[in-house]
Amino acid sequence: MASALRERSASASIPSFTADAFDHVPRVSSLLPLPEGAATWVYTTLAVVLSLLVLEQTVWRFKKRHLPGDSWIIPIIGRFADSMSPTLENYMKQWNSGPLSVVSVFNIFIVMASSNDYARKILNSPAHAEPCLVHSAKQILRAENWVFLTGKSHVEYRKVLNGLFTRKALGIYVGIQDQITREFLKRWLDEHTADPTPKPIMFTCRDLNMVTSLRVFCGSHIDDAGAREITKKYWDITLALELVNFPLPLPGTKVYRAIQCRKAAMKHLVSAAAKSKIAMASGKEPECMLDYWVRAMEEPGYKGRKDFTDDEMAMVVFSFLFASQDAMSSGLIYGFQHLADHPDIYKKVREEQDRVRGSNPDRPVTLEMLDEMPYLRAFVRESLRVKPPVTMVPYKTTKAFPIADDYTVPSGSMIIPSFYNSLHDPEVYPEPDVLNPERWLDPQSSANTNPKNYLVFGAGPHKCIGLEYALMNIAIVLADAITMMDWDHVRTEKSDEVEIIATLFPKDHCLMTFRPRASA
Numbered sequence: 133m134a135s136a137l138r139e140r141s142a143s144a145s146i147p148s149f150t151a152d153a154f155d156h157v158p159r160v161s162s163l164l165p166l167p168e169g170a171a172t173w174v175y176t177t178l179a180v181v182l183s184l185l186v187l188e189q190t191v192w193r194f195k196k197r198h199l200p201g202d203s204w205i206i207p208i209i210g211r212f213a214d215s216m217s218p219t220l221e222n223y224m225k226q227w228n229s230g231p232l233s234v235v236s237v238f239n240i241f242i243v244m245a246s247s248n249d250y251a252r253k254i255l256n257s258p259a260h261a262e263p264c265l266v267h268s269a270k271q272i273l274r275a276e277n278w279v280f281l282t283g284k285s286h287v288e289y290r291k292v293l294n295g296l297f298t299r300k301a302l303g304i305y306v307g308i309q310d311q312i313t314r315e316f317l318k319r320w321l322d323e324h325t326a327d328p329t330p331k332p333i334m335f336t337c338r339d340l341n342m343v344t345s346l347r348v349f350c351g352s353h354i355d356d357a358g359a360r361e362i363t364k365k366y367w368d369i370t371l372a373l374e375l376v377n378f379p380l381p382l383p384g385t386k387v388y389r390a391i392q393c394r395k396a397a398m399k400h401l402v403s404a405a406a407k408s409k410i411a412m413a414s415g416k417e418p419e420c421m422l423d424y425w426v427r428a429m430e431e432p433g434y435k436g437r438k439d440f441t442d443d444e445m446a447m448v449v450f451s452f453l454f455a456s457q458d459a460m461s462s463g464l465i466y467g468f469q470h471l472a473d474h475p476d477i478y479k480k481v482r483e484e485q486d487r488v489r490g491s492n493p494d495r496p497v498t499l500e501m502l503d504e505m506p507y508l509r510a511f512v513r514e515s516l517r518v519k520p521p522v523t524m525v526p527y528k529t530t531k532a533f534p535i536a537d538d539y540t541v542p543s544g545s546m547i548i549p550s551f552y553n554s555l556h557d558p559e560v561y562p563e564p565d566v567l568n569p570e571r572w573l574d575p576q577s578s579a580n581t582n583p584k585n586y587l588v589f590g591a592g593p594h595k596c597i598g599l600e601y602a603l604m605n606i607a608i609v610l611a612d613a614i615t616m617m618d619w620d621h622v623r624t625e626k627s628d629e630v631e632i633i634a635t636l637f638p639k640d641h642c643l644m645t646f647r648p649r650a651s652a
């Protein structure tokens with residue numbers, strides 16, 4: 133008996149690899165009561181899924197090569213969770229991990245370029261990379277929008293549109309910007325007089341900016357109800373501007389809601405373009421960008437160039453709203469916050485305003501007056517440098533892009549030049565986090581002698597077309613606000629934290645109080 137037990141336990145502890153040895157192990161098929169055909173299907177599916185997962189990791193490693201980035205990726209979604217709630221700290225970690233680094237989101241291979249040289253190389257290599265903006269941009273703007281054009285057709289389009297931002301054109305817009313700003317500031321003052329508790333200026337600034345844009349672009353060709361509808365719905369577009377969205381624009385998704393907003397806005401913009409053509413044909417004076425554009429198309433020198441349909445004009449105006457609303461709002465809000473937090477700078481900006489406006493604070497702002505405000509212009513430039521509204525612009529490689537001697541970005545990848553490190557380079561901007569408008573006042577300063585670092589508006593063939601308009605508008609709002617009102621920023625522990633909603637905003641949305649100016 134004892135020897136029999138010994139024999140049995142020995143054979144049980146070290147089974148020999150014969151078919152018999154597995155006789156006591158229940159067969160998998162007996163655990164899963166599947167008909168034989170279905171079992172084959174399940175095994176095949178499992179094998180295919182497993183192979184795809186292995187393939188996914190292998191492709192990732194193959195593309196990544198030696199660049200900093202995850203050693204393996206979360207299957208299918210990759211860093212989707214991070215892209216849903218991006219933080220500046222996470223981005224900075226990524227940018228500081230190397231001049232080129234990689235991430236994967238929904239199997240989109242993404243190369244981040246953080247150095248000035250690589251960022252500029254991407255922006256200036258139209259043969260290898262073109263802007264794709266965020267993932268949802270084509271769905272929101274429509275794939276045929278001019279901003280997606282490349283090469284010769286993009287150059288031709290831009291040649292016409294550049295004409296909308298000449299000094300002569302800006303001279304028309306400045307009066308509209310000044311007038312709308314004053315109307316809004318009066319309303320802010322009334323609201324703060326009725327209820328002096330500090331209020332976040334996030335949405336007040338967004339509304340001011342949207343109404344200014346609509347009136348500059350479309351004048352009275354959009355009625356107040358239309359302007360209100362676009363202003364109200366536009367937030368849905370901002371929310372959809374994540375780096376990578378849920379792939380399908382199904383009802384209920386952010387991209388779906390953004391598309392509905394575009395449709396509503398386009399209805400008003402197409403009608404505005406048609407009304408502008410009628411107004412100009414009847415001999416009226418141009419009062420907005422659309423009028424100015426229609427008039428330019430009627431000039432004899434324009435013959436033979438592209439005629440724009442109402443729909444095409446509306447799509448251009450929509451692209452301007454798309455490109456400007458978030459960036460301008462961010463620039464404005466940080467402009468208010470930075471001025472309020474730096475009383476010495478606030479004082480200098482106000483002194484300059486009083487000097488230029490003399491005894492008449494109600495005198496409408498003109499381009500010539502803005503020329504006499506170098507300190508304000510230096511401040512706006514510096515405020516945008518410290519907190520650049522657009523920290524990066526996604527591009528897509530159209531062919532393999534040999535960006536470095538030891539690395540070629542595969543064709544079809546997303547490649548993202550980031551501007552933050554260029555704009556905070558201590559060699560060019562000593563004490564880069566310090567807000568110092570004076571660095572722009574000395575023509576020999578390293579800030580002025582290294583313009584290639586100032587990437588707030590990008591570079592290359594797609595450099596921001598609205599640059600001068602943007603600088604002018606932020607300057608006018610701050611100039612009017614500092615002339616008409618006294619303001620205080622209520623600092624919270626979140627004032628210096630950054631929230632990324634398409635562009636950068638202070639996390640507490642900047643709590644301000646405004647009072648009528650005590651002394652003129």
Ligand code: HEM
Nearest residue numbers: 452455456459460463522589590591594595596597598602
């Ligand atoms: C503070 C405000 C603004 C900032 C920071 C800003 C920044 C930028 C940046 C970084 C780019 C990408 C450049 C590139 O790919 O190299 C860009 C492109 C563009 N911006 Fe702006 N922008 C601002 C305001 C505006 C305004 C007010 C308008 C229109 C009125 C505008 C219209 C455009 C357009 C149409 C493009 C695409 C140009 C093209 O593809 O040719 N932007 N902007």
